Amino acid sequence: MGLARKCQISLSDTKYYHCVSRCVRRAFLCGEDKLTGKSYEHRRGWVEERLLFLAQVFCIDVCAYAVMSNHTHIVLYVDDKKAQRLGDRAILLRWHKLFKGTLLSHKYLNGEALDEGQRFFLSKDIKEYRNRLSSISWFMRVLNEHIARRANKEDKCTGHFWEGRFKSQALLDDAALMACMAYVDLNPIRAKMARTPEQSEHTSIKKRCEAATLGKQPKQLARFVGSPRKHMPKGLPFELKSYLELVELTGKCIRADKRGHIESYQALILQRLNIQAENWLKLTTQFERVFHGAVGKAHSLDMYCERAQHKRRSSIKSSKTLLT
Numbered sequence: 001m002g003l004a005r006k007c008q009i010s011l012s013d014t015k016y017y018h019c020v021s022r023c024v025r026r027a028f029l030c031g032e033d034k035l036t037g038k039s040y041e042h043r044r045g046w047v048e049e050r051l052l053f054l055a056q057v058f059c060i061d062v063c064a065y066a067v068m069s070n071h072t073h074i075v076l077y078v079d080d081k082k083a084q085r086l087g088d089r090a091i092l093l094r095w096h097k098l099f100k101g102t103l104l105s106h107k108y109l110n111g112e113a114l115d116e117g118q119r120f121f122l123s124k125d126i127k128e129y130r131n132r133l134s135s136i137s138w139f140m141r142v143l144n145e146h147i148a149r150r151a152n153k154e155d156k157c158t159g160h161f162w163e164g165r166f167k168s169q170a171l172l173d174d175a176a177l178m179a180c181m182a183y184v185d186l187n188p189i190r191a192k193m194a195r196t197p198e199q200s201e202h203t204s205i206k207k208r209c210e211a212a213t214l215g216k217q218p219k220q221l222a223r224f225v226g227s228p229r230k231h232m233p234k235g236l237p238f239e240l241k242s243y244l245e246l247v248e249l250t251g252k253c254i255r256a257d258k259r260g261h262i263e264s265y266q267a268l269i270l271q272r273l274n275i276q277a278e279n280w281l282k283l284t285t286q287f288e289r290v291f292h293g294a295v296g297k298a299h300s301l302d303m304y305c306e307r308a309q310h311k312r313r314s315s316i317k318s319s320k321t322l323l324t
Contacts, residue, residue: 009136009168014096015078015306016063017136018172018180018295021144022071024163043151044202046185047072049281050146052220059083059134063177063236066187067202073184075171076136083134088126095129098142113152140166145274172296172304174237175323179280180295181236182247183287187250190285197244197251205247212244227272242269250284255318279322283312297323 009017033040044067044197052075055062060080063075086094092105104122107114112195114122133139148161164204171177185197193202198209204221211218217240224243225235236243244270282290293314294304 010170010304010308011078011080013294013307014170014172014296015080016177017076017078018169018184019074019076019140019173020071020135020167021140022167023165024160027294031223046147046150048202050143054139054143055134055220057097058139059086060136060139062204063222064181064184064204064222066184066200066204068187068191068193073187075177075181075184076139078136080133080134083130086130088123090290091126091130091133094133136168138236170293170294170304172294172300173323175275175297177236177245178238178269178273178294179275179323180287181243182250182284184205185247186251186254186284188255197247205244206238208244212240238269246270250280253281255284275323283322290322291315295319295323 047067048065051062051065054060059079061077061079063077065072065074083091089109092101092109095101096105096109102122102125104114104118105125107118108122128246144162144166151161152158168181171180185200185203188194188200188203189197197203197205200206206216207221217223222239223235225233226239227237270277275283287295291314293310294301295315296304296319298316298319301313301316301319304310
């Protein structure tokens with residue numbers, strides 16, 4: 001039996017999470033059905049468009065994503081502090097981009113006077129919306145429901161489109177975060193959907209590569225802000241250039257027609273995180289196989305399980321072997 005969502009997501013331990021949603025029907029989420037010859041490739045654009053739109057509405061940043069033939073991978077950062085900083089009006093404006101809202105919320109935004117009782121009930125609604133806008137469960141719900149409705153309408157059918165629950169993994173430290181992001185970014189290469197990261201359609205790595213050619217970072221994705229330091233700004237704790245080079249090199253190593261290894265002089269980021277090159281290749285090709293539940297170095301996993309009162313430390317052996 002899977003853990004309750006509230007037991008899997010603990011913002012006091014980490015704000016980074018890897019989420020996976022899988023299609024429940026034989027009909028593909030995307031790609032081409034070899035039995036019927038029908039292409040569903042256009043649905044990849046649906047997912048990417050909706051995902052990046054939600055990143056602008058929710059107080060949740062998208063760090064990495066890959067839209068595959070029958071599942072999606074997303075790495076998210078929950079910015080709950082931002083949700084608390086936003087004013088009531090800002091919260092309602094964001095919520096109305098997704099839902100109709102209430103009579104009271106519309107009256108408030110239109111500048112109409114509210115009596116004491118109406119203000120009380122509106123305050124309760126705003127508090128609930130504020131929490132939902134920093135909730136991974138609500139983020140994934142709004143994403144998956146939208147895609148399911150469009151797909152069912154196109155297929156002229158009803159019923160479940162996704163599996164009942166999306167899978168979520170807590171990423172407890174920088175090593176787990178970087179390994180998971182690279183695993184997600186390289187999904188299309190492992191599936192032989194693309195030959196290089198910059199050719200991987202509907203992925204975060206392609207969007208980052210396109211922006212990097214212009215000397216920029218994509219506005220819709222979490223920013224790389226460099227190596228950890230005392231006064232750390234919000235963002236991914238890696239150098240963008242180093243990460244892109246590492247993903248490119250790893251992609252070359254794991255291609256079916258290539259047998260290679262990561263040269264030590266090209267893996268400075270691995271040295272900083274104390275990940276051996278041979279372990280890196282396993283992490284970026286078998287992340288979901290070797291880790292079940294929260295991911296991090298052994299001491300991070302120990303502290304997480306103690307605070308969450310988990311009796312079992314899932315994948316502790318893999319943590320000690322691959323991330324230490």
